Amino acid sequence: METHEQQTQFQNFQVQRPLPNATAVLVLGILGIVLACCYGGGLILSIIALVLYGKDNNLYVASPELYTEASLKNAKAGRVCAIIGLSVSILYIIFIAVLIALVGVAGLSNPEAIRHAFGK
Template sequence: MEKQKLPNETLILILGIASIVTCCCWGIGLILGIITLVLAKKDSKIFYENPDLYYGLNNLKTGKTLAIIGIILSLLYIIFAVYANVVYGEEEIRRMMEEWTQQMQNQ
């Protein structure tokens, strides 16, 4: 019998990458990372029940690793954003962003 590709192998890899790319989008990377880990757990269970029937464990592990990195980066961004908002306040952050924008435009 030929080996089959794991059902969500490609999706797990894509979502793992997307969780890193969207880590600064107010929780989207966190959500994608969690979804990726859930799918990876299901596919791991399928693979380890019948390892002779499936292939693609490397992509599964890579996607899972990327999802963990994406979750960590998302959490760090959320913590930083909340901290900055508490310490500086919304108006001060806007003022600083406007200054940075003007400086970038003047260069």
């Protein structure tokens, strides 16, 4: 027969579960790196991953005993990947903007070279 103390301990026992978006954060972070050079695809996925990480981190900070530490580590790894993907995406967009600006300035200064390059 169980004592009152054992019943109370059993009632207080809660099974730890993974954070709800930990896997999604990790996958989106990795895809953010992979798609960094796809004209904003990596940028969007990285931002979504960072937002989901923020929600999961708030859940974990509020009650860490409810969630597994492994899922927190997955979420943190996803955050790192998302930050890398975000950085590379921003650098790529800046590179493309500078490239377009340079080609545009070159075209304005010598329109005949542009016509010759495109065969017209």
